[in-house]
Structure formats: structure tokens, C-alpha cells
Amino acid sequence: xxxxxxxxxxxxxxxxxxxxxxxxxxxxxxxxxxxxxxxxxxxxxxxxxxxxxxxxxxxxxxxxxxxxxxxxxxxxxxxxxxxxxxxxxxxxxxxxxxxxxxxxxxxxxxxxxxxxxxxxxxxxxxxxxxxxxxxxxxxxxxxxxxxxxxxxxxxxxxxxxxxxxxxxxxxxxxxxxxxxxxxxxxxxxxxxxxxxxxxxxxxxxxxxxxxxxxxxxxxxxxxxxxxxxxxxxxxxxxxxxxxxxxxxxxxxxxxxxxxxxxxxxxxxxxxxxxxxxxxxxxxxxxxxxxxxxxxxxxxxxxxxxxxxxxxxxxxxxxxxxxxxxxxxxxxxxxxxxxxxxxxxxxxxxxxxxxxxxxxxxxxxxxxxxxxxxxxxxxxxxxxxxxxxxxxxxxxxxxxxxxxxxxxxx
Amino acid sequence: xxxxxxxxxxxxxxxxxxxxxxxxxxxxxxxxxxxxxxxxxxxxxxxxxxxxxxxxxxxxxxxxxxxxxxxxxxxxxxxxxxxxxxxxxxxxxxxxxxxxxxxxxxxxxxxxxxxxxxxxxxxxxxxxxxxxxxxxxxxxxxxxxxxxxxxxxxxxxxxxxxxxxxxxxxxxxxxxxxxxxxxxxxxxxxxxxxxxxxxxxxxxxxxxxxxxxxxxxxxxxxxxxxxxxxxxxxxxxxxxxxxxxxxxxxxxxxxxxxxxxxxxxxxxxxxxxxxxxxxxxxxxxxxxxxxxxxx
Numbered sequence: 001x002x003x004x005x006x007x008x009x010x011x012x013x014x015x016x017x018x019x020x021x022x023x024x025x026x027x028x029x030x031x032x033x034x035x036x037x038x039x040x041x042x043x044x045x046x047x048x049x050x051x052x053x054x055x056x057x058x059x060x061x062x063x064x065x066x067x068x069x070x071x072x073x074x075x076x077x078x079x080x081x082x083x084x085x086x087x088x089x090x091x092x093x094x095x096x097x098x099x100x101x102x103x104x105x106x107x108x109x110x111x112x113x114x115x116x117x118x119x120x121x122x123x124x125x126x127x128x129x130x131x132x133x134x135x136x137x138x139x140x141x142x143x144x145x146x147x148x149x150x151x152x153x154x155x156x157x158x159x160x161x162x163x164x165x166x167x168x169x170x171x172x173x174x175x176x177x178x179x180x181x182x183x184x185x186x187x188x189x190x191x192x193x194x195x196x197x198x199x200x201x202x203x204x205x206x207x208x209x210x211x212x213x214x215x216x217x218x219x220x221x222x223x224x225x226x227x228x229x230x231x232x233x234x235x236x237x238x239x240x241x242x243x244x245x246x247x248x249x250x251x252x253x254x255x256x257x258x259x260x261x262x263x264x265x266x267x268x269x270x271x272x273x274x275x276x277x278x279x280x281x282x283x284x285x286x287x288x289x290x291x292x293x294x295x296x297x298x299x300x301x302x303x304x305x306x307x308x309x310x311x312x313x314x315x316x317x318x319x320x321x322x323x324x325x326x327x328x329x330x331x332x333x334x335x336x337x338x339x340x341x342x343x344x345x346x347x348x349x350x351x352x353x354x355x356x357x358x359x360x361x362x363x364x365x366x367x368x369x370x371x372x373x374x375x376x377x378x379x380x381x382x383x384x385x386x387x388x389x390x391x392x393x394x395x396x397x398x399x400x401x402x403x404x405x406x407x408x409x
Numbered sequence: 410x411x412x413x414x415x416x417x418x419x420x421x422x423x424x425x426x427x428x429x430x431x432x433x434x435x436x437x438x439x440x441x442x443x444x445x446x447x448x449x450x451x452x453x454x455x456x457x458x459x460x461x462x463x464x465x466x467x468x469x470x471x472x473x474x475x476x477x478x479x480x481x482x483x484x485x486x487x488x489x490x491x492x493x494x495x496x497x498x499x500x501x502x503x504x505x506x507x508x509x510x511x512x513x514x515x516x517x518x519x520x521x522x523x524x525x526x527x528x529x530x531x532x533x534x535x536x537x538x539x540x541x542x543x544x545x546x547x548x549x550x551x552x553x554x555x556x557x558x559x560x561x562x563x564x565x566x567x568x569x570x571x572x573x574x575x576x577x578x579x580x581x582x583x584x585x586x587x588x589x590x591x592x593x594x595x596x597x598x599x600x601x602x603x604x605x606x607x608x609x610x611x612x613x614x615x616x617x618x619x620x621x622x623x624x625x626x627x628x629x630x631x632x633x634x635x636x637x638x639x640x641x642x643x644x645x646x647x648x649x650x651x652x653x654x655x656x657x658x659x660x661x662x663x664x665x666x667x668x669x670x671x672x673x674x675x676x677x678x679x680x681x682x683x684x685x686x687x688x689x690x691x692x693x694x695x696x697x698x699x700x701x702x703x704x
Contacts, residue, residue, distance in 0.1 A: 044630045048530035179675075207675055213625040213634050216417050217669035217677070223550065224410050237532040237626055244534070244624060248552045250543045273462075274534040274626045 033077040034070065034337045036062075036327060037097030038108035039090065039118060040132075045211050046085015047235045049268045050110040050316050054132050055080065057320035058108055060308055061301070061328075071328045072335055079103055083114040085180075090114030094121040094129075104339045105130065107323045110316060112136035112182035119144055127339045128346060130323040133316055136185040137366040146343050149370040150326055150358050151319040152264070152287050154182070156374060158189040160285060160397075161262050164378055165229060166198050167401045168258065174227040175205030176218065176242060178234045183207065186233050186262075210238045215245050222251045228258065235263045240274035247278030253409040258283055267314035272385050280384050281409025283394070288315035288355070289377040290389040292396065297325070298354035312388060322353035373397070382407050414670045415663060416549045422662025423562045427617040428635040429642035429654040430569060431483075431610025437586035437649030438606045439495065441509035445486065446614055446639055447632025448520040453479040453615020454627030455524060458535040468536060472561075472619055479615020480608040486516065487607035495603060517632070524629040532631070535622025558620045565616060566655055569609070573651055582606060586649055641681050645688055647698025657696060660684070 038058055041051030062076045070076055079101045081093035090113060097103045098121065106122060107130040109115045115134030119142060122129045128146040131139060137154050139147060165173055175190055177183040187205055194203050204227075206218055219242075222230060230252050234242050239261070246252045246259065253259040262285040265271060271279065290312070294302065301321050305313040313321075330345035331337050347369075351358050355375055361367045378395040379388075395401040432446045457475035460466040466474065490512050538561075539553035573579040584592040585602045593599050617635065618627060625631065642661055646653025661681045668680035688696060 043530060212677065214421060217414065217666050218674050220413050220417065221670060237628060240626060248554065249550060270531045274532055
């Protein structure tokens with residue numbers, strides 16, 4: 001009996017400690033606050049790196065705006081839920097935020113999977129969703145009136161990628177995508193755009209499990225059937241593993257085989273902790289570059305972010321900041337924090353955010369409620385530990401691609 | 410390319426074997442499945458990476474330190490969590506497995522949460538054991554890091570087998586694994602053997618975590634991957650059989666790599682599971698497992 005009691009005691013103690021350390025959910029509703037639901041990735045299998053970046057930016061903006069008196073006489077309160085970047089997480093967190101925490105708007109999602117999962121829940125309760133980083137076209141093509149997208153979208157990413165592949169004079173391209181909604185969507189879009197716009201390019205692709213730890217069979221396939229360019233959409237940490245294994249086997253990046261990273265990993269704060277020599281020489285697609293001309297609010301956000309977190313903000317930080325600023329702007333214009341009023345106001349948004357003037361397209365299809373001109377950059381990393389600021393900027397969204405600047409790894 | 414895939418399968422399999430060996434030893438001696446085994450791997454990886462990057466220890470010091478920490482962790486787990494359950498040889502026969510399962514499962518969650526709090530949810534890449542571009546040997550390209558990691562892994566596997574088969578401690582471990590009660594009667598301290606096995610399992614898993622930290626960056630949740638592979642391997646090789654764990658690991662590594670290359674990468678983890686089902690159908694005790702008979 002003593003050993004039974006002992007085992008039960010230890011198990012209960014360990015489980016209690018685990019739960020306590022994992023962080024208890026916030027459940028207390030505050031009076032006179034504007035409660036904003038934040039559904040983001042705080043634990044795997046999704047990209048925690050992106051989730052934490054989004055949360056940091058949202059908390060910074062909430063504190064910043066609260067210091068200025070809040071909005072429509074209310075203090076902003078963020079109610080955070082961990083959706084893990086999964087379907088079940090996205091749906092459960094949305095349901096809990098809306099029905100239990102009574103939030104009037106949801107933001108913070110950094111994965112297409114969790115955005116897609118939350119859509120039906122949000123639609124049922126008529127609660128708006130301001131999507132931070134869900135790229136998948138389905139988020140737009142469903143045509144839900146309450147969903148707004150100030151972040152990246154598949155068509156824009158793939159158009160820029162194909163432009164780059166054509167400019168590089170690629171003959172043979174291999175794509176690697178993860179098994180997520182965004183991955184499948186980008187894979188389909190790249191196939192279709194390459195077939196239509198660059199039929200001369202021989203193209204193959206593969207879907208890789210984002211939770212896998214060993215991509216060597218794929219890497220060795222690249223060794224045997226060498227392409228000119230390997231395009232990867234894999235997000236961290238899977239993307240880091242792939243890059244390291246490609247480099248270790250001498251496959252890419254090399255003078256002959258370029259590596260084009262379009263998953264937006266290169267400005268992650270842990271990029272250089274996980275990628276060393278394998279990061280040198282890669283070409284990257286990003287939605288932020290320090291050489292962008294930022295509006296005044298973007299400059300101020302960047303300054304505050306560096307002061308608070310002692311690191312440069314990444315693209316996700318800006319996207320999350322804009323999502324919250326758009327919500328606050330809508331509340332101000334509607335003079336209300338009610339969901340329906342927020343949806344009406346968000347549709348009419350014409351707001352200067354941290355990255356530019358944001359408006360939402362009303363055309364049904366892949367750009368519905370999308371900020372169509374979301375900025376992007378193509379750049380090359382030329383040194384290990386290189387700051388984003390020092391990377392070679394090859395193209396801004398409104399400028400030409402200068403491939404003469406590309407250096408051999 | 411077949412040779413490349415075969416060599417890569419053997420390298421992967423050797424790491425798998427290192428992870429699974431400790432797990433099967435614990436099962437052999439205590440007849441329990443340690444659900445926190447993957448976390449021993451994760452702690453080993455983190456200790457190695459943090460000592461190298463944050464403390465500035467060089468690889469020859471950081472690697473043994475990770476092994477020692479893994480061993481200490483295993484010893485502590487046995488001392489604090491298993492010891493009071495399995496107090497003597499008699500108690501080991503009384504089917505306390507369910508308690509051990511609950512305790513090690515809780516420990517697994519605890520260690521993941523603890524590391525998330527201590528180092529954050531990020532992954533951290535470990536250093537290469539050797540720098541340089543891949544070397545082509547008979548058409549097979551292998552990186553210097555892989556060669557050294559494989560050499561260290563094989564050395565540890567051989568040393569483990571030598572110790573198990575030819576040392577006094579090894580004989581005691583095998584005796585307890587065969588019959589704990591009889592081993593106790595002839596004067597073997599089964600508690601000490603249990604602690605030794607847990608410490609060795611922790612050390613081997615930590616070594617695997619450290620060796621693979623360059624290719625698979627440690628993160629708090631990284632333990633799930635080696636744990637699942639290890640469970641498959643020990644059932645494949647035969648529960649409690651160290652030789653089975655090593656050969657099962659190699660077999661799994663080779664099958665996964667060949668299948669991923671010649672059939673489809675998308676089903677990589679499935680090949681091992683298909684093999685497992687086939688082995689269980691044709692040889693339910695695993696490739697090297699023995700049919701136990703209680704009298």
C-alpha cells in the first residue's frame with residue numbers, strides 16, 4: 001500500500017507541477033475592458049517561434065495603447081489561448097475565447113491551419129478574425145465577411161517566387177513543402193503558376209512531414225537528381241533541419257544549386273541558433289526588411305520593440321502589430337467594441353499601419369478582405385550571424401529584382 | 410544511390426540503437442516501459458548544447474558532461490521514483506507496472522514543461538563534431554560530423570555489449586533480467602542493479618541526444634521522436650534484448666531510408682510500423698525475444 005500511495009503522490013505532484021509550469025489559462029473577465037482574443041502557437045507542433053513573436057508584438061501594442069488611454073474609454077485586455085497551429089487547437093481556442101471569455105474579436109493566429117479551423121466558430125458567433133499570418137487561399141476564398149487579412153497571402157508569395165525563379169534563369173526546380181494547409185496551398189499554387197508562366201522550367205516537388213527529424217532520403221534524392229534551385233516552404237524547426245541536412249550533404253546552397261527560402265524563417269529570432277553555415281548564401285523571401293521605408297508608426301513600433309525585447313522585430317511582429325492596430329482603429333471609428341460594429345468598420349479600413357497604408361480588397365476570391373499590396377522583399381544572406389539589416393536586398397515589392405547582386409556561397 | 414541509402418540507414422539505425430538500448434535494458438530488469446526515455450534524450454541534447462554555447466565548454470568536455478548528467482538523471486529517477494515502489498525482489502514480481510507507467514508518464518510531462526520554462530520553447534542547434542564538406546567514400550558521401558558521430562555511437566554500443574557480457578555488473582544485470590527473485594537469492598542487490606540500469610539508460614539516451622543535436626536541434630518536445638522509435642525498436646528486436654535493440658535499430662533505420670527513397674518519403678514512419686506488424690504476426694516475441702515461462 002505504501003508504494004501505491006507513493007506512486008500516486010509522485011504522479012500527482014509531477015502532473016501538478018507540469019500544469020503549473022505550462023501556464024494556467026486566464027479566465028477572469030474584467031469590467032470596462034476591450035477583451036481581444038489571441039489565438040496563437042505557444043507550444044509545438046506549430047511554429048512556437050512565430051507564435052511568441054506575435055504574442056510579444058500584441059502585448060507591446062496593447063500596453064502602448066493602454067498607456068495612451070486605451071480605446072473608446074476602455075483598457076485593452078488580451079486573452080491568450082494556445083492553438084498549437086493545429087485544427088483542433090484552432091477550433092477549441094476560438095470556441096473558448098468567444099463563449100467563455102466573451103471576446104469580441106480574435107487575432108494572433110500565425111498558421112493557416114488554425115485560422116481555417118477557427119473560421120466556422122467565428123462565423124457562427126459573428127465574431128471578426130484579423131488573421132496575422134494565415135497564408136492559405138481558403139481563408140479568403142470562403143468569403144466570410146468577418147475575416148480580415150493584413151498579412152501575407154499565397155498568390156503574392158508564389159508570384160514573387162516565380163518571378164525570382166524566372167529571373168535566375170532556372171531550368172530545373174525542386175520544391176519542398178510541409179504537410180500543412182499553407183504547405184499544400186503553396187504547393188498547388190506554385191505548380192499552377194510555373195505551368196502557366198514558366199513552362200520551360202522542369203519542376204518537381206515533395207510534401208515533407210513537419211514533425212519529421214530526418215530528411216536525408218529527400219536530401220540524397222536532390223544529390224542524385226540535382227536541380228538549379230531548391231524552393232522550401234518548410235517553417236521552423238523543420239525548415240532548419242532541412243537546411244542543415246542539405247548543407248551537410250553538400251547539396252545546397254552551392255554555386256550550382258541555389259536554396260530559396262520562402263517560408264519566412266530567416267528573420268526568426270532563433271534562426272542563427274539553429275542554422276549556421278547552412279544559412280550562408282541562401283536566397284530568402286520575406287515580408288519585412290529593415291531597409292523598408294516604414295511609416296512613422298512603424299518606426300515607433302520598431303523602436304519600442306527593440307527597447308522592450310532587446311532584439312529586432314521580425315515580419316510576424318509587424319503583422320501582429322498591424323492586426324491589433326487595425327482592430328483598435330476600427331473600434332475607434334465605430335465608437336464601439338461590439339463584434340458587428342467592428343466588422344463594419346474593418347471593411348472600411350484605410351489605416352496607416354506599421355508597414356504601409358492598409359485597405360481591404362472586396363473582390364471575391366483569393367484576395368477577398370486581403371491587404372493586396374502587402375510589402376515583401378527578396379534578399380540574400382551572405383554571412384553567418386548576419387543581421388537582416390546587412391543582408392543583400394535584391395528586390396522590394398515595388399522594385400525590380402537585381403540578380404547581379406547575388407553572391408556565390 | 411542504393412549504397413548511399415544503405416549507409417545512411419545504418420548511420421540512422423546506429424543512433425536509433427543507442428536510444429533503444431537503455432529502454433530495453435530497463436524493461437529487461439524492471440519489466441516496465443519508461444515513458445520518460447525520450448526526455449532523457451532531450452535533456453542530454455540541451456545539456457550538451459547549452460554547455461557548448463552558453464558556458465563555452467569545448468566538445469570533448471561538453472559531450473561527456475551530457476552523458477554524466479543523463480546518467481545522474483536516470484539514477485535520480487530510479488532512486489526517487491522507482492525505488493520506493495520496487496523495494497525488493499519480491500515487490501518486483503507483484504505487477505507494479507501500472508504505477509511505473511503513470512510515474513514515468515508524469516515525469517515526461519514534467520521534464521518537457523520544466524525545460525520549456527528554463528530554456529524556452531525554442532530549438533537550439535548543437536555544434537558539429539567536425540567541420541568540413543562531405544567526403545565521398547566509394548561513391549557514398551558522408552560528412553565528417555556523421556563519421557565521428559557514428560564512430561562514437563558504435564564505440565558506445567560495443568562498450569555496452571562488452572560490459573553487459575563480460576563484466577561483473579553486466580552479469581548481475583543479465584541475472585536480474587533473467588530472474589530477479591533467483592538473482593536476489595544468490596546475493597545480487599537488485600535495487601543497485603536497477604539503479605545502475607536506469608543510470609546507464611539515461612547516459613545512453615543523453616549521448617544520443619547530444620550526438621544528434623547538430624542534425625536535430627534539441628527542443629523541449631524533441632523527446633517524442635526518439636521515444637516512439639525506441640518503442641518500435643524494442644518490440645521489433647524483442648523486449649529486454651540488448652542485441653535485439655541494436656539490430657532492430659539498424660533494421661529500422663535501413664528500412665525507413667530505403668522505403669523513403671524508393672517508395673515515398675511521405676510514408677517514411679509507416680515502413681517501420683509495417684515491419685513491426687509483420688514481425689508481431691510471424692514472431693510475436695520479436696526478432697530476438699525469448700518466450701518467458703513462469704513456474
